[in-house]
Amino acid sequence: xxxxxxxxxxxxxxxxxxxxxxxxxxxxxxxxxxxxxxxxxxxxxxxxxxxxxxxxxxxxxxxxxxxxxxxxxxxxxxxxxxxxxxxxxxxxxxxxxxxxxxxxxxxxxxxxxxxxxxxxxxxxxxxxxxxxxxxxxxxxxxxxxxxxxxxxxxxxxxxxxxxxxxxxxxxxxxxxxxxxxxxxxxxxxxxxxxxxxxxxxxxxxxxxxxxxxxxxxxxxxxxxxxxxxxxxxxxxxxxxxxxxxxxxxxxxxxxxxxxxxxxxxxxxxxxxxxxxxxxxxxxxxxx
Amino acid sequence: xxxxxxxxxxxxxxxxxxxxxxxxxxxxxxxxxxxxxxxxxxxxxxxxxxxxxxxxxxxxxxxxxxxxxxxxxxxxxxxxxxxxxxxxxxxxxxxxxxxxxxxxxxxxxxxxxxxxxxxxxxxxxxxxxxxxxxxxxxxxxxxxxxxxxxxxxxxxxxxxxxxxxxxxxxxxxxxxxxxxxxxxxxxxxxxxxxxxxxxxxxxxxxxxxxxxxxxxxxxxxxxxxxxxxxxxxxxxxxxxxxxxxxxxxxxxxxxxxxxxxxxxxx
Numbered sequence: 001x002x003x004x005x006x007x008x009x010x011x012x013x014x015x016x017x018x019x020x021x022x023x024x025x026x027x028x029x030x031x032x033x034x035x036x037x038x039x040x041x042x043x044x045x046x047x048x049x050x051x052x053x054x055x056x057x058x059x060x061x062x063x064x065x066x067x068x069x070x071x072x073x074x075x076x077x078x079x080x081x082x083x084x085x086x087x088x089x090x091x092x093x094x095x096x097x098x099x100x101x102x103x104x105x106x107x108x109x110x111x112x113x114x115x116x117x118x119x120x121x122x123x124x125x126x127x128x129x130x131x132x133x134x135x136x137x138x139x140x141x142x143x144x145x146x147x148x149x150x151x152x153x154x155x156x157x158x159x160x161x162x163x164x165x166x167x168x169x170x171x172x173x174x175x176x177x178x179x180x181x182x183x184x185x186x187x188x189x190x191x192x193x194x195x196x197x198x199x200x201x202x203x204x205x206x207x208x209x210x211x212x213x214x215x216x217x218x219x220x221x222x223x224x225x226x227x228x229x230x231x232x233x234x235x236x237x238x239x240x241x242x243x244x245x246x247x248x249x250x251x252x253x254x255x256x257x258x259x260x261x262x263x264x265x266x267x268x269x270x271x272x273x274x275x276x277x278x279x280x281x282x283x284x285x286x287x
Numbered sequence: 288x289x290x291x292x293x294x295x296x297x298x299x300x301x302x303x304x305x306x307x308x309x310x311x312x313x314x315x316x317x318x319x320x321x322x323x324x325x326x327x328x329x330x331x332x333x334x335x336x337x338x339x340x341x342x343x344x345x346x347x348x349x350x351x352x353x354x355x356x357x358x359x360x361x362x363x364x365x366x367x368x369x370x371x372x373x374x375x376x377x378x379x380x381x382x383x384x385x386x387x388x389x390x391x392x393x394x395x396x397x398x399x400x401x402x403x404x405x406x407x408x409x410x411x412x413x414x415x416x417x418x419x420x421x422x423x424x425x426x427x428x429x430x431x432x433x434x435x436x437x438x439x440x441x442x443x444x445x446x447x448x449x450x451x452x453x454x455x456x457x458x459x460x461x462x463x464x465x466x467x468x469x470x471x472x473x474x475x476x477x478x479x480x481x482x483x484x485x486x487x488x489x490x491x492x493x494x495x496x497x498x499x500x501x502x503x504x505x506x507x508x509x510x511x512x513x514x515x516x517x518x519x520x521x522x523x524x525x526x527x528x529x530x531x532x533x534x535x536x537x538x539x540x541x542x543x544x545x546x547x548x549x550x551x552x553x
Contacts, residue, residue: 011381020377023370031426035411091303112534117527121313222400239402259403
């Protein structure tokens with residue numbers, strides 16, 4: 001990030017720097033760091049000190065299944081998002097004039113429109129006598145309405161819809177930075193369009209792809225709204241399990257342990273990929 | 288000369304069109320349902336009525352929740368933009384070791400899932416009496432919005448020529464007036480769009496408000512969540528029409544701000 005936050009101009013005296021940054025650090029410590037750490041400490045101190053709450057997650061197959069399902073859904077959503085986001089980002093990078101504006105608007109409008117509204121839209125589309133069921137019958141794939149709502153499929157579709165724009169922007173940012181001369185040079189050397197894509201475009205866009213994929217994967221892991229509203233209570237993800245433990249069983253220490261598992265996992269992935277997971281690049285396609 | 292009809296290109300364009308349809312159609316389909324005469328959601332909508340807008344604007348619970356959320360979002364926007372501007376200025380003008388710590392802290396709220404922060408704040412705010420207070424929501428939402436605001440503002444801040452400030456200071460301006468009269472006007476469009484984004488993030492934020500909301504005073508996203516979960520009446524599309532209009536306005540405003548900034552720079 002050194003390049004992004006380059007030091008410029010006459011340096012401020014250190015006390016002034018500290019003063020200007022104090023509100024930021026106070027906010028993060030008070031409303032983020034301390035609450036999270038005290039929640040995590042709850043998970044290893046209550047009801048008795050030790051890793052009992054964590055053992056419960058591993059030993060009970062019910063909870064282990066929820067963890068595996070969460071992981072699986074996050075992977076599927078990430079792959080689906082990539083398959084949709086990459087072509088769209090390419091089209092955006094190549095488009096000019098009114099077409100570029102239209103594509104940008106189509107990506108940004110869902111980005112800034114309410115997650116709840118989009119979830120409600122999918123709940124209407126996927127209902128028993130909804131449009132998707134009507135379409136399936138019209139095409140002849142089924143003869144009577146199939147259950148779409150409150151299934152894993154509904155969760156995957158709606159989550160892909162919500163998270164995919166987060167992948168488009170970093171890929172678009174990476175593609176925009178590729179000098180068009182590279183593609184031309186490859187063409188002059190005799191590379192066809194497919195070879196140009198796999199040997200020039202895709203490798204150069206890879207940092208954007210990785211950054212976007214990790215962002216979508218991490219967000220999908222802890223996603224709450226879509227599984228809560230469109231998923232089946234019998235097929236929980238970790239976020240809905242946390243909510244249930246907290247609100248129905250009031251089991252704070254166990255909910256805290258689930259938050260602990262999620263937080264540690266997510267942090268480990270971020271650290272492992274810290275080279276490619278660069279937020280400044282992610283906002284590179286901020287438009 | 289390229290051939291007029293390249294089948295590979297045609298196929299690719301069709302695929303991109305399908306992706307756009309997937310992205311946009313669900314939003315476009317729910318909007319007209321706001322005008323449907325039925326009391327459940329159906330497409331195509333039947334009849335025409337403004338009843339559901341009346342249901343929203345005439346219902347004191349919806350209005351109270353909207354007012355509460357607007358207040359939280361407005362305060363979040365102002366506080367986030369102010370804190371982000373101060374911190375970013377310090378960062379760009381040489382923060383030393385604090386800068387590295389700042390960047391580490393900045394990325395955390397993006398990486399840690401909202402559900403984790405929601406549960407942690409639920410526990411912490413219950414103990415400290417901040418649960419379901421405006422201050423509690425504003426702090427939580429500022430944490431979430433901070434990275435977006437900082438990066439929006441930093442993009443403009445690092446593009447400002449630092450010799451401009453030096454010039455002002457050698458003409459006798461204090462550091463503060465040099466910032467206020469030279470740098471701030473140059474970065475103002477980005478400060479405003481950072482604030483706008485914080486506003487939208489807060490106003491729409493469903494997860495933290497889901498956990499922090501009380502029985503008597505709910506936020507708008509919490510009221511919407513309950514409606515979708517329980518009955519899903521056409522009041523939701525009516526609100527969707529209003530929210531989408533707001534999102535379009537914000538996008539246009541942010542686009543205009545960016546254009547102003549680009550023109551100033553050239």
